[in-house]
Amino acid sequence: MNLKAWQRQALLLIAFVLVAAPLVGFRAVNDKPLSVYDEWQYADRVHAVTQGHLFMRDGEQVSGWGEVARACRGVERILPPLACTPDPAISKGTPNYAGPDPAPYFVLTGLAAAVPLKVGIVDNPVIAGRLVGIFWAGLSMWTLWLLARAFGATRPAAAVAASTVLLVPAFLQQYIHMTPHALDIPVGAFTALASLKFLRREWPVWVLPLAALTIVGVKGSNIVIAVAVGIAFAAVVLWPGTIERRDRLRAPVAGAVLMTSTLALFVGHRALISATRVADYDPPGFYAVPGLDWQAVTVDSAKFLSTRGEGMLGAPAVWLVLAMGGTALAVWAGLLRDPAPYVRQFAPGYLLGAAIGAVVPDVMVFATTEQYFAVHLRYGLAVFPLGIAFAALLLRTRTAIVLAFGFLVLYAAMPALLSLDTVAI
Numbered sequence: 001m002n003l004k005a006w007q008r009q010a011l012l013l014i015a016f017v018l019v020a021a022p023l024v025g026f027r028a029v030n031d032k033p034l035s036v037y038d039e040w041q042y043a044d045r046v047h048a049v050t051q052g053h054l055f056m057r058d059g060e061q062v063s064g065w066g067e068v069a070r071a072c073r074g075v076e077r078i079l080p081p082l083a084c085t086p087d088p089a090i091s092k093g094t095p096n097y098a099g100p101d102p103a104p105y106f107v108l109t110g111l112a113a114a115v116p117l118k119v120g121i122v123d124n125p126v127i128a129g130r131l132v133g134i135f136w137a138g139l140s141m142w143t144l145w146l147l148a149r150a151f152g153a154t155r156p157a158a159a160v161a162a163s164t165v166l167l168v169p170a171f172l173q174q175y176i177h178m179t180p181h182a183l184d185i186p187v188g189a190f191t192a193l194a195s196l197k198f199l200r201r202e203w204p205v206w207v208l209p210l211a212a213l214t215i216v217g218v219k220g221s222n223i224v225i226a227v228a229v230g231i232a233f234a235a236v237v238l239w240p241g242t243i244e245r246r247d248r249l250r251a252p253v254a255g256a257v258l259m260t261s262t263l264a265l266f267v268g269h270r271a272l273i274s275a276t277r278v279a280d281y282d283p284p285g286f287y288a289v290p291g292l293d294w295q296a297v298t299v300d301s302a303k304f305l306s307t308r309g310e311g312m313l314g315a316p317a318v319w320l321v322l323a324m325g326g327t328a329l330a331v332w333a334g335l336l337r338d339p340a341p342y343v344r345q346f347a348p349g350y351l352l353g354a355a356i357g358a359v360v361p362d363v364m365v366f367a368t369t370e371q372y373f374a375v376h377l378r379y380g381l382a383v384f385p386l387g388i389a390f391a392a393l394l395l396r397t398r399t400a401i402v403l404a405f406g407f408l409v410l411y412a413a414m415p416a417l418l419s420l421d422t423v424a425i
Contacts, residue, residue: 012145016162017138020175023166024137027176028130033076035177037378040070041098042106042178046129049110050117058100059279061093069126095281100273104217105180108132126178133175136182140165140175143189147385148392150196152340157395160404161388167408168320169415170377171384181378183218188225188382190214191258192346192389195229198254199236199247199342208254212261216269221361221379224304226262228346228353228383230255235345243341270368287371296374297362304354304380319407324387325351327394336393350386357383 034040044066045056072084098106112135113128122128141162148158165171165185174182191211197203215222236244236251305325307317330336332347358375365371395401 009142009146013138013142016141016145017135020137020141020166021134023172024134024175025131027172028133029127031176033074033081034070034126035173035179036076036078037177037179037376038098039177039179040066040075041096042180043069043126043129044096045098045101045106046110046113046178047125049107050114050125050128054107054110055103056096056099056106058273058277059281060096060099062096065125066096073126095279100277101180101219102217102269105183105219109178129178130176133177133182136186137165137172137175140171140182140185140189143186143193144385144388147189147193147196148389150193150340151343151346151389151393153389153392153395156398156401157392160395160401160408161392163405163408164320164388167412168317169412170317171381172412174378174381179378180219181381183214184222184378184381185385187211187214187218187222189385191225191229191382192386195232195254195258196342196346199244199250201247201250205253205257208257209261212258212265215262215382216265220266220364222382223262223266223360223364224353224357224380225382225386226258227357227360228349228386230259230349231353231356232342232346232349233258235348236342239345241341241344244345287373289366289370289372292362292366292372296372297359300362300375301355301358303375303377304358304383305351317411320391320411323391323394323404324384327390328387331390331393339393346386347390350383350390354380354383354387 034043041062044062047065047069048056048063068084070079071082074081109129109132112132113125116122116131117125117128122131144165145158145162148161149155153161165175171185174184191214194203194207194211198205198208212226215226233251233255237248240248305321307321327336328347328350331339331344332351334344358380361375361379362372365373395404
């Protein structure tokens with residue numbers, strides 16, 4: 001892209017951040033309890049960065065600040081607020097299980113949160129860390145826009161796709177709390193976009209190792225998008241169209257580069273964590289198992305292609321799941337005419353990748369830690385940009401745009417209208 005194109009994209013990113021600011025900011029400030037999904041430990045690690053401790057080693061314990069934060073705010077669903085004192089009457093000496101997670105999210109969020117704390121705009125470290133989610137939400141909207149446009153969606157349709165970040169409760173939850181899953185959608189969208197652009201000879205091959213770096217550098221569960229894109233590359237080889245046939249040999253090259261880079265970075269990160277561990281500790285909960293229960297793993301394989309994970313919002317989420325999976329299936333079957341180059345091969349990548357990708361974290365966790373815990377919806381966030389981009393292809397008329405956006409707004413409003421629990425599981 002030329003300079004003017006980059007300037008337009010920068011302005012678009014800023015616009016998305018501004019759109020996200022009111023909703024994310026309001027929820028970040030007013031949702032007092034810490035998220036049940038490890039925000040206590042994530043917040044402690046982000047706070048450590050604001051104090052100059054950029055990297056946390058596996059085995060380090062939750063700090064005194066973290067203990068106080070948990071006592072003052074409580075944890076959603078499981079722990080009510082306790083006496084907010086400098087020495088709360090709760091258990092101490094807990095390992096920070098976020099210690100072995102990759103550092104980039106925590107470093108970036110902690111450095112950004114330190115700014116308003118230092119200048120006095122915000123005096124609460126939890127709120128400061130959560131407010132960084134405004135930028136992560138804007139980044140997610142921007143990358144979804146780019147991917148939808150690359151798939152061939154119109155600008156209004158791409159805008160609706162981007163709006164899902166704020167209007168789908170399971171997505172919004174990642175930005176109003178501190179969690180590295182806030183970067184999963186940008187990781188998934190960028191990896192898919194880099195793969196698509198490489199196949200079209202628009203981006204160089206080095207973007208694929210860069211995509212692998214984002215996958216491993218944010219959260220190991222993001223391997224799901226590498227699996228999905230790998231299946232798409234295989235589909236290009238096995239099922240090329242007229243336009244793609246001349247470049248079908250680029251697909252195995254791309255697959256080899258992406259997969260090799262991802263595996264090498266993952267092994268390297270695990271080696272670093274092992275070499276720098278400061279203490280051994282028992283796994284949290286009762287997750288240690290002698291072997292995988294393949295019946296449970298089979299159930300997990302459906303979780304990224306269903307409404308499981310939206311709590312009480314499971315039923316209203318059905319139409320969104322059908323829009324994503326149904327359009328992908330229609331493209332795969334050739335029912336949607338004249339898709340953009342290489343989009344058709346991403347349909348089996350999304351559908352099969354989501355199913356297989358849900359199993360990969362189970363195997364990875366067991367192989368590295370001999371533990372099993374049921375896959376949660378948030379572990380599949382990196383693959384959802386593909387589904388959202390396919391859904392955007394449905395929106396070909398003004399009526400379809402208005403109806404889709406109206407349904408999304410209603411979906412977002414239902415928790416408040418019906419007093420539903422919106423915690424995605």
